[in-house]
Amino acid sequence: MFRVHVKTLATKCTRLHQVKQVANQTFRNGPRAVYSTSPGSDWEYLQRSVIPTDYFQDSLPRLAVPKLEASCDNYLESQQVILTQKEWEDTQDRTIKFMAEDGKYLQQQLRKLDQRNKHTSYVSKPWFDMYLKSRLPIVLNFNPFMSFVDDPKPEYRTQLLRSTNMIISSLRFLKSLSENILEPDVYHLKPEQTKNEKFDNFCRKMPKRFAWHGALLHSRKSAFPLDMSQYGRLFNSTRIPKEGKDEFLTVPDARHMLVIRNGHFYVFDVLNDEDHIKSPDKIMAHIQYILQDNRPPPEFPIGYFTAENRDKWAAYREQLLATGNGAALNKIDTALFALCLDDENSVEPNDVTRRFLHGDGMNRWFDKSFSLIMTPDSRACVNFEHAWGDGVAVMRYFNEVFKDSTENPFVHPSTPIPDAGSDGAVQRLEFELDTTLKEGVQNAKANFDALIGSLDLHHLEYDTYTKDFVKAKKISPDSLMQLAIQMAYYRQNRKFVATYESCSTAAYKHGRTETLRSATMATKKATEMIVDRGNKESPMDLYKALVDCSWTHGDLTKKAAMGQGFDRHLFALRTLAEEENFFPHKIFTDPNYQKINHIILSTSTLSSPAVVIGGFAPVTPDGFGIGYSIESNRIGFNVTSYPPATNVREFIDCLRVSLDDLHDVMMKTSPRSSS
Structure with a gap:
């Protein structure tokens, strides 16, 4: 799907220009970003748009029913x-x-x-239902992937550094979005004429109910504000399997992220109680702690369930809840997003596609709105669940995070890893599986292997x-x-x-x-x-x-x-x-x-x-x-x-x-x- 996927408009609409970058100090061994957890700190925000993120939403035209x-x-x-x-x-x-x-x-x-x-829109509900009612496995049938180019600076091409910097950039994106200061999506036909402060200042003075019309009038129909309703399910969101028709779950106030490695699931808070981003070096310490966990894969990795027929997965999920796994599942479902740390590299393009499109099934939770997948040599991708949205939102996130994490990294080769109390801060989720669930994992793995083998x-x-x-x-x-x-x-x-x-x-x-x-x-x-x-x-x-x-x-x-x-x-x-x-x-x-x-x-x-x-x-x-x-x-x-x-x-x-x-x-x- 990208079958419902990313067309030229979706990529052209991406807003890549940034506000003033975070101040940096130069140390003997390289740059280190200056950050503070004080309220309103600039470093926490990717952008501070003069036009609120949702400014055009109410005035967007409706999709007409064609003749x-x-x-x-x-x-x-x-x-x-x-x-x-x-x-x-x-x-x-x-x-x-x-x-x-x-x-x-x-x-x-x-x-x-x-x-x-x-x-x-007249087609919105039936289109959502088309996805959510499908009983096919979402692996291969729906989830696509997009792979990042390498970090331009070789010294940053490690799993630890790139993961941490992409997490921080993701959180900066989230903070800008949630506080309504992420620049709105606008498709500029003539960016050299309309992508400027004059256009922004004119639009922000328009009443919200006329904002879309004002943008068209001022730009002489050369700038089209775009719908951003899908962004609400980009973070803290998961597709929940239900018999007959799946559901979305979005919990915006959750503060933790999910890390999957070697089939194990870990969670830790990346936002504090006041919703400020925790210090990047401590987040890096938590990732390092997970990377150093050398325990073998679980005997029955439940990630395979998310690659199953949706009715089968719904039944397994009910059984998981019945056997006391509700709290662990809730941690997965409400996490900001998933970071999948793989233990093997993929060099050839065909191998890269296989790893990022489906992987081994064990180290994934395909139901998350999106997952960042990272190999040891720092090859990275976004794999996303397709029911909630299309390429516009995902590509915007993808481009912004790449640009910010490579141009404005917050951890560096010289950044020391502090004692962040990871042993207490990082929680490894454990699951109680009865005989039915253990057999279910084995069947799900066999079905997954047959699917990707085809x-x-x-x-x-x-x-x-x-x-x-x-x-x-x-x-x-x-x-x-x-x-x-x-x-x-x-x-x-x-x-x-x-x-x-x-x-x-x-x-x-x-x-x-x-x-x-x-x-x-x-x-x-x-x-x-x-x-x-x-x-x-x-x-x-x-x-x-x-x-x-x-x-x-x-x-x-x-x-x-x-x-x-x-x-x-x-x-x-x-x-x-x-x-x-x-x-x-x-x-x-x-x-x-x-x-x-x-x-x-x-x-x-x-x-x-x-x-x-x-x-x-x-x-x-x-x-x-x-x-x-x-x-x-x-x-x-x-x-x-x-x-x-x-x-x-x-x-x-x-x-x-x-x-x-x-x-x-x-x-x-x-x-x-x-x-």
């Missing part, structure tokens, strides 16, 4: 790419009847429901050309990556299939994502021209096909970001129909509706200088999970699949050839010569 005819037209247009002419005609007939009959009634009911819930993956690092080269050719870099994916799959399988690209709708209140159907008639035409007839087509015609793909993709992106795609609308109509037991629905009983929602190519882009690699598993047994990025220095693909239905290495080979083909097309033409 039924527009959604059906867009649906048929996407179906045309993957269906035969006869299949498409049948689907067209069903869709027309749906618009005239069942669809008209359901649209009326959806609009009435939307009017009764003006505090949120996954294959491979990656591609490509540097023949980069984002700047593509942009110079007047082509959207993202559209070119999507075309390369279409070409690779067609080259491997000689057909076109349902494709998903995630696009954020955070410009609207409680907006989450919309599907960008990036397999279009333009990509189909260009693919067939290049793959089947490349030597017979003129260079100019091939280039124009690329431009057409770029234009079409850009138009689809705008529609999706504005909530004018068809997927979420039809999903909400179908959900409403199921709740009302209203059948039949000619569009939803169409086998081709199932076909377009059987996502073979699930794709998401990660665009951030702080990300080295990211990934997620396929959403169907015969599909691919494709994380990709196109940067100023490289192009990267990280692809997963489930053999034998798919062959990921062959797909990667086809991707490489497709990227070369696209390079040849662009090298033979120029934007000027095409005009």
